[in-house]
Amino acid sequence: MIRLIGIDLPRNKRIEYALTYIHGIGLTSARKIVKNTNISPSTRTDNLTNEETIALRDELEKINLKLEGDLRRFNGLNIKRLNEISCHRGKRHRNSLPVRGQRTRTNARARKGTKKTVTGKKK
Known part of the structure; x- marks a missing residue:
């Protein structure tokens, strides 16, 4: 190996x-x-x-590329910066919602997690 x-x-x-x-x-x-x-x-x-x-x-x-730990740290710091300045993308990251404009009414299950059923909800 x-x-x-x-x-x-x-x-x-x-x-x-x-x-x-x-x-x-x-x-x-x-x-x-x-x-x-x-x-x-x-x-x-x-x-x-x-x-x-x-x-x-x-x-x-x-080679002139960021690899493994350096790249993960770089991406993590970028997301942390977006969260700190409370921009739209940072808020979406914080709430575990799609960041790039996708719809959430249906779909987005991978990002939102499993469905949470609300019982006794009246219309």
């Missing part, structure tokens, strides 16, 4: 898709990293050599 930036990459996956398990790396960034390290994109994580893992680790350190 390969460990990069504190993340265990899954076994027996192609390296481009395994790199997307790192928070902050999508498929495009993963393909760019694999291309820069001269590793075949069809290589599985089980079949990586020590030299290839060292090259991946060096490339991840050299």
Whole structure:
């Protein structure tokens, strides 16, 4: 099992898709990293050599992206700032409602949680 930036990459996956398990790396960034390290994109994580893992680790350190903890902290601080200035988006985050203008009369169950039935409600 390969460990990069504190993340265990899954076994027996192609390296481009395994790199997307790192928070902050999508498929495009993963393909760019694999291309820069001269590793075949069809290589599985089980079949990586020590030299290839060292090259991946060096490339991840050299790349100009926020990854894992830094990115999570950055996003958390942005949400905290929105809450503190009490803007519309901050209030929506605080109340666990959709932030980007989606409707809430129906839908939005993922954000609002399970339905709470009100008993004895008269119209």
